[in-house]
Amino acid sequence: xxxxxxxxxxxxxxxxxxxxxxxxxxxxxxxxxxxxxxxxxxxxxxxxxxxxxxxxxxxxxxxxxxxxxxxxxxxxxxxxxxxxxxxxxxxxxxxxxxxxxxxxxxxxxxxxxxxxxxxxxxxxxxxxxxxxxxxxxxxxxxxxxxxxxxxxxxxxxxxxxxxxxxxxxxxxxxxxxxxxxxxxxxxxxxxxxxxxxxxxxxxxxxxxxxxxxxxxxxxxxxxxxxxxxxxxxxxxxxxxxxxxxxxxxxxxxxxxxxxxxxxxxxxxxxxxxxxxxxxxx
Numbered sequence: 001x002x003x004x005x006x007x008x009x010x011x012x013x014x015x016x017x018x019x020x021x022x023x024x025x026x027x028x029x030x031x032x033x034x035x036x037x038x039x040x041x042x043x044x045x046x047x048x049x050x051x052x053x054x055x056x057x058x059x060x061x062x063x064x065x066x067x068x069x070x071x072x073x074x075x076x077x078x079x080x081x082x083x084x085x086x087x088x089x090x091x092x093x094x095x096x097x098x099x100x101x102x103x104x105x106x107x108x109x110x111x112x113x114x115x116x117x118x119x120x121x122x123x124x125x126x127x128x129x130x131x132x133x134x135x136x137x138x139x140x141x142x143x144x145x146x147x148x149x150x151x152x153x154x155x156x157x158x159x160x161x162x163x164x165x166x167x168x169x170x171x172x173x174x175x176x177x178x179x180x181x182x183x184x185x186x187x188x189x190x191x192x193x194x195x196x197x198x199x200x201x202x203x204x205x206x207x208x209x210x211x212x213x214x215x216x217x218x219x220x221x222x223x224x225x226x227x228x229x230x231x232x233x234x235x236x237x238x239x240x241x242x243x244x245x246x247x248x249x250x251x252x253x254x255x256x257x258x259x260x261x262x263x264x265x266x267x268x269x270x271x272x273x274x275x276x277x278x279x280x281x
Contacts, residue, residue, distance in 0.1 A: 020233050021249065023250070024240075024241075029179050029181045030180065049180075055099045057097055059096075067079065067163045067227070069145075080124075116131070134271060147261060158215060160182055160214040160221075161213050163207070163210075183202035204233060225255045
């Protein structure tokens with residue numbers, strides 16, 4: 001991890017790719033601390049988001065960078081599965097980490113070989129493109145957002161999407177501050193897979209994968225889904241295009257229920273039997 005820092009990876013991605021899949025007009029993404037109050041977030045909720053969400057990355061054999069958040073416990077994260085696999089070889093990456101975006105951030109090693117994956121390797125953007133991966137040690141004082149599997153996602157539900165630092169945003173946001181956007185679920189297809197999914201009009205670009213989707217259920221913020229894929233975000237003509245699934249002016253997230261919830265619970269139970277940390281017995 002000494003040769004290339006995670007901010008260097010972000011800089012490379014942001015330099016090479018300078019566009020985004022912006023749906024329905026302008027890019028609505030902004031700093032969480034700036035836009036949070038207008039999204040109905042309290043100071044306490046903003047601080048909680050900063051503690052549980054952040055960067056997910058790996059260094060070898062090739063670098064990757066995305067977003068993720070604590071899921072069900074303070075020692076495992078949910079993110080997009082493709083972050084952990086080298087696209088050329090299909091082999092699992094190593095030297096992976098999670099770094100939150102708290103005021104006093106912590107960076108902790110991830111242990112992907114002990115994780116739960118929808119597929120190994122997953123097809124990026126597929127219904128199996130998820131990963132629940134343990135941290136080498138818990139993040140003290142961090143409280144993951146609960147899920148609400150008994151209250152399914154519905155069309156027109158408002159979302160608050162949190163990403164670490166996606167490429168190609170119109171607004172400049174400091175790397176240490178999460179990026180937030182208010183957007184909506186547009187359609188919830190019937191899934192024939194092991195996972196549920198939904199389509200939204202949330203803006204997305206490189207490194208948006210793994211972003212936490214929050215929504216309110218009975219007044220409480222809950223972890224609704226994880227951003228998996230968007231349209232042709234490198235294509236300039238997609239910037240500001242109306243929501244259109246066939247054209248690709250759409251973002252897709254996997255729901256935190258069904259297979260993802262089952263995998264998270266399984267990993268949580270397994271962790272109780274680790275004698276000396278993740279991957280041990």
